[in-house]
Amino acid sequence: TNYSQGVTISKSELISWVMSGDVKREKVRTLYENENENEEVGVEHSFVTFSDGSKQAVLGFFTFKDGKIYTVETGATDISD
Numbered sequence: 001t002n003y004s005q006g007v008t009i010s011k012s013e014l015i016s017w018v019m020s021g022d023v024k025r026e027k028v029r030t031l032y033e034n035e036n037e038n039e040e041v042g043v044e045h046s047f048v049t050f051s052d053g054s055k056q057a058v059l060g061f062f063t064f065k066d067g068k069i070y071t072v073e074t075g076a077t078d079i080s081d
Contacts, residue, residue, distance in 0.1 A: 023048055024049045024050075026048075028045075030044050031044065041061070045058070057077045060074045
């Protein structure tokens with residue numbers, strides 16, 4: 001769900017959008033990873049530039065299951081030059 005615009009998209013729509021070239025991720029950093037038998041989580045920070053020139057700082061929280069991303073929650077802040 002894009003809470004700022006009240007829009008919900010499907011997994012396939014999200015994958016198509018990310019693969020379209022509209023999104024350019026830079027300075028991707030893993031801030032935290034925890035791997036144990038009960039919980040696997042990770043926190044990532046990146047800067048994203050879109051094809052229209054707009055930019056955002058993005059923070060993502062990931063849970064992993066069986067070595068694959070299981071859930072993702074993100075938050076983004078618009079960045080002006």
